[in-house]
Amino acid sequence: MPKALITGVTGQDGSYLAELLLAKGYEVVGVVRRTSHDSYERIDHLLDRIEIVAADLLDQHSLTVVLQETRPDEVYNLAAQSYVPTSWVQPVLTGEFTALGVTRILEAIRLVHPVARFYQASSSEMFGKVTETPQRESTAFYPRSPYGVAKVYGHWITVNYRESYDLFAVSGILFNHESPRRGIEFVTRKVTDGVARIKLGLAKELRLGNLDARRDWGFAGDYVEAMWRMLQQPVPQDYVVGTGRTHSVRELVQTAFAHVGLDYEKFVVADPKFYRPAEVDLLLADASRARTELGWAPTVDFASLVAMMVDADVRRLGARR
Numbered sequence: 001m002p003k004a005l006i007t008g009v010t011g012q013d014g015s016y017l018a019e020l021l022l023a024k025g026y027e028v029v030g031v032v033r034r035t036s037h038d039s040y041e042r043i044d045h046l047l048d049r050i051e052i053v054a055a056d057l058l059d060q061h062s063l064t065v066v067l068q069e070t071r072p073d074e075v076y077n078l079a080a081q082s083y084v085p086t087s088w089v090q091p092v093l094t095g096e097f098t099a100l101g102v103t104r105i106l107e108a109i110r111l112v113h114p115v116a117r118f119y120q121a122s123s124s125e126m127f128g129k130v131t132e133t134p135q136r137e138s139t140a141f142y143p144r145s146p147y148g149v150a151k152v153y154g155h156w157i158t159v160n161y162r163e164s165y166d167l168f169a170v171s172g173i174l175f176n177h178e179s180p181r182r183g184i185e186f187v188t189r190k191v192t193d194g195v196a197r198i199k200l201g202l203a204k205e206l207r208l209g210n211l212d213a214r215r216d217w218g219f220a221g222d223y224v225e226a227m228w229r230m231l232q233q234p235v236p237q238d239y240v241v242g243t244g245r246t247h248s249v250r251e252l253v254q255t256a257f258a259h260v261g262l263d264y265e266k267f268v269v270a271d272p273k274f275y276r277p278a279e280v281d282l283l284l285a286d287a288s289r290a291r292t293e294l295g296w297a298p299t300v301d302f303a304s305l306v307a308m309m310v311d312a313d314v315r316r317l318g319a320r321r
Helices: 012-023 060-070 084-089 091-112 146-165 187-199 220-230 249-259 288-294 302-320
Strands: 003-007 027-032 051-054 074-077 117-123 169-174 206-208 239-241 268-270
Touching: 003 012, 003 060, 012 027, 012 220, 027 060, 051 060, 060 091, 074 091, 084 091, 084 146, 091 117, 091 146, 117 146, 117 220, 146 169, 169 220, 187 206, 187 249, 187 302, 206 249, 220 239, 220 288, 239 288, 249 302
Parallel strands: 003 027, 003 074, 027 051, 074 117, 117 169, 169 239, 206 268
Antiparallel strands: none
């Protein structure tokens, strides 16, 4: 039975990845930070099937101990400070988790278990102010937030450890991927939660930032399959993962409100306080390498994803009434 170690197992991607690996017959070990309260709602249904261990991306020793004790075949580093707006408020902490945290876990692998295959969660935010469209593996990075900058560091340190120490270490440059498990602070979930609240009479308006920003949105459950496939390749290589289709935030809200029979223009307010200090206007993936070499393709389209998320929020909020 192969064994996988997942940092960020309690997050959206971690929960879907744990489900996937369990279905494939893996033993799954999830890394969590030790806190005074547990936040396991996304993996409650898995807790009797996975092992939970405590470690912290800020603490080199704890990561080294976990690698030494678990000795996994595969390591998936999904933990990070991943909310872009917070990265301007806490840029140093974002760098510690999202950049140096990658170095710490790579160093732990190098020191005690160098045969482990390592996956780093890179991000389309690294492209930022894009130099070409669509964006592919060879596209230059131009990050526009402390989060994007930190992800660029994490990406290149992964390349550096691969080339310096002959580790099987890869980065998945994943474009925006969403689901009903997405955090409420992210725009897709903010929209679907807001639509549900308005539909149920719990709110009267939805305030958003730049409605013209465009993103390549896919389903997180599809994207974790690409992560796994990257670690099954004979040679370590980085891949862009996305749908190859772009939609604006305005299209997102229009689709979400239309799903419940409402006109978004009656409820949505553009609020400058939600604008980014430096905007990323357009992200669009060229995932042809992933399609060709990994045999990966998305299975959930944009409209189905939005409908899935709206329906889940309507059910959740309706059950509380």
